[in-house]
Amino acid sequence: MTLLGLGGFPAEHFLSLDMLGMHGTVYSNYAINEADLLLAFGVRFDDRVTGKVSEFAKHGKIVHLDIDPSELNKIKKADLPIHGDICLALQDLVRMIDARPKGSPSLTAGHQEWIKQVEHWRATEPLRCEAREDAIIPQIAIKRMWELLKERNMLDDTIVTTGVGQHQMFAAQFFKFNSPRTWITSGGLGSMGFGLPSAMGAQAANPLKTVIDVDGDGSFLMNVQELATCFTEKLPVKVLLLNNQHLGMVVQWEDRFFESNRGHTYLGAGFDQPPYPDFVTIAKGFRVATRRITDPKDLDEALIEMIESKGPYLLDVMTPHQEHVLPMIPSGMTVKDIIKV
Ligand SMILES: Cc1cc2nc3c(=O)[nH]c(=O)nc-3n(C[C@H](O)[C@H](O)[C@H](O)COP(=O)(O)OP(=O)(O)OC[C@H]3O[C@@H](n4cnc5c(N)ncnc54)[C@H](O)[C@@H]3O)c2cc1C
Numbered sequence: 001m002t003l004l005g006l007g008g009f010p011a012e013h014f015l016s017l018d019m020l021g022m023h024g025t026v027y028s029n030y031a032i033n034e035a036d037l038l039l040a041f042g043v044r045f046d047d048r049v050t051g052k053v054s055e056f057a058k059h060g061k062i063v064h065l066d067i068d069p070s071e072l073n074k075i076k077k078a079d080l081p082i083h084g085d086i087c088l089a090l091q092d093l094v095r096m097i098d099a100r101p102k103g104s105p106s107l108t109a110g111h112q113e114w115i116k117q118v119e120h121w122r123a124t125e126p127l128r129c130e131a132r133e134d135a136i137i138p139q140i141a142i143k144r145m146w147e148l149l150k151e152r153n154m155l156d157d158t159i160v161t162t163g164v165g166q167h168q169m170f171a172a173q174f175f176k177f178n179s180p181r182t183w184i185t186s187g188g189l190g191s192m193g194f195g196l197p198s199a200m201g202a203q204a205a206n207p208l209k210t211v212i213d214v215d216g217d218g219s220f221l222m223n224v225q226e227l228a229t230c231f232t233e234k235l236p237v238k239v240l241l242l243n244n245q246h247l248g249m250v251v252q253w254e255d256r257f258f259e260s261n262r263g264h265t266y267l268g269a270g271f272d273q274p275p276y277p278d279f280v281t282i283a284k285g286f287r288v289a290t291r292r293i294t295d296p297k298d299l300d301e302a303l304i305e306m307i308e309s310k311g312p313y314l315l316d317v318m319t320p321h322q323e324h325v326l327p328m329i330p331s332g333m334t335v336k337d338i339i340k341v
């Protein structure tokens with residue numbers, strides 16, 4: 001699945017390979033790279049998915065189905081381009097499969113070896129993150145939130161939105177979306193500031209659901225004034241703020257590709273200073289319930305307090321800025337260049 005497709009197929013299904021692309025799983029990228037046939041339905045081969053286009057899915061044949069004819073053969077040449085609505089096209093496909101004469105060879109014959117291969121990649125190259133005793137790792141914060149929601153049977157009634165950056169990618173990787181329309185994120189142009197307003201819209205449309213904005217400190221700051229709307233309109237949106245005091249995604253590129261030269265990517269007031277800005281004071285100013293945590297021992301209790309709160313809530317989770325989103329296929333490169341550690 002692409003970033004925007006998450007939830008379209010249950011992440012916990014054994015055939016799910018999770019996200020592909022720049023920060024996708026190793027196993028999905030290997031599978032796309034080695035597949036004989038790629039059914040690319042309702043996707044537009046964004047550069048964060050393909051990396052170097054000429055090398056992407058080079059091995060197999062591509063069937064590309066899109067409702068917008070201008071997308072066909074635009075970025076990636078398709079062996080079979082199909083212009084149509086996916087709903088109707090899939091219904092037609094099922095009808096054609098059902099109409100095959102009795103005794104036709106099974107469509108899944110020969111898939112066993114392939115599935116075994118994919119299982120092997122998945123077992124040997126899982127998404128990795130290591131908990132620390134001295135700091136809350138952003139991936140763990142998201143993973144624990146997912147587990148707590150699952151334990152409470154709340155997953156199908158929870159909608160997650162995000163800002164743009166590392167926290168967005170960690171959410172895509174570590175929150176397992178099992179149903180459509182439970183995940184709202186800004187891909188493509190990737191607009192920081194998207195998380196809170198989109199959560200408010202989702203909450204207004206789904207008053208009985210739990211809506212959680214997993215946000216970054218930089219992104220959240222761009223529309224922080226909307227806490228007032230949450231308060232006045234009684235929108236009980238929750239914000240899980242992964243506060244690394246940096247424009248973390250840019251810092252990651254600085255660290256990996258620009259010898260850690262910092263270009264105004266530090267947001268804090270000094271490493272010996274308390275967190276800046278003080279989001280807890282800001283939330284209090286808007287009369288939004290809030291709490292800051294730094295100790296991993298407090299994580300579960302604080303997450304439960306956030307999930308169970310009746311009104312809007314801001315949980316300010318201090319996280320280390322040294323964490324990188326991995327795996328990563330650097331821009332314009334191929335699956336062979338994947339960075340795993
Ligand atoms: C920091 C950052 C990192 C990112 N990293 C990744 C990454 O690792 N992996 C990743 O996948 N993405 C990543 N993205 C997102 C990426 O930029 C794109 O937004 C995303 O890959 C596009 O997904 P898509 O092609 O499924 O969706 P869209 O761009 O929405 O394209 C959907 C396509 O489906 C067609 N369509 C719509 N309705 C129908 C219909 N009814 N029938 C048929 N066709 C239809 C549309 O015409 C369109 O061509 C990242 C974004 C950011 C900001």
Ligand SMILES: Cc1ncc(C[n+]2csc(CCOP(=O)(O)OP(=O)(O)O)c2C)c(N)n1
Nearest residue numbers: 165166167190192216217218219247248249
């Ligand atoms: C409006 C806007 N400006 C700049 C960018 C470029 N950009 C992408 S991610 C990012 C850093 C985001 O920082 P933060 O919200 O704190 O998230 P983190 O990566 O630290 O999790 C920036 C500046 C953008 N996507 N949108």
Ligand SMILES: [Mg+2]
Nearest residue numbers: 216217246248
């Ligand atoms: Mg940040």
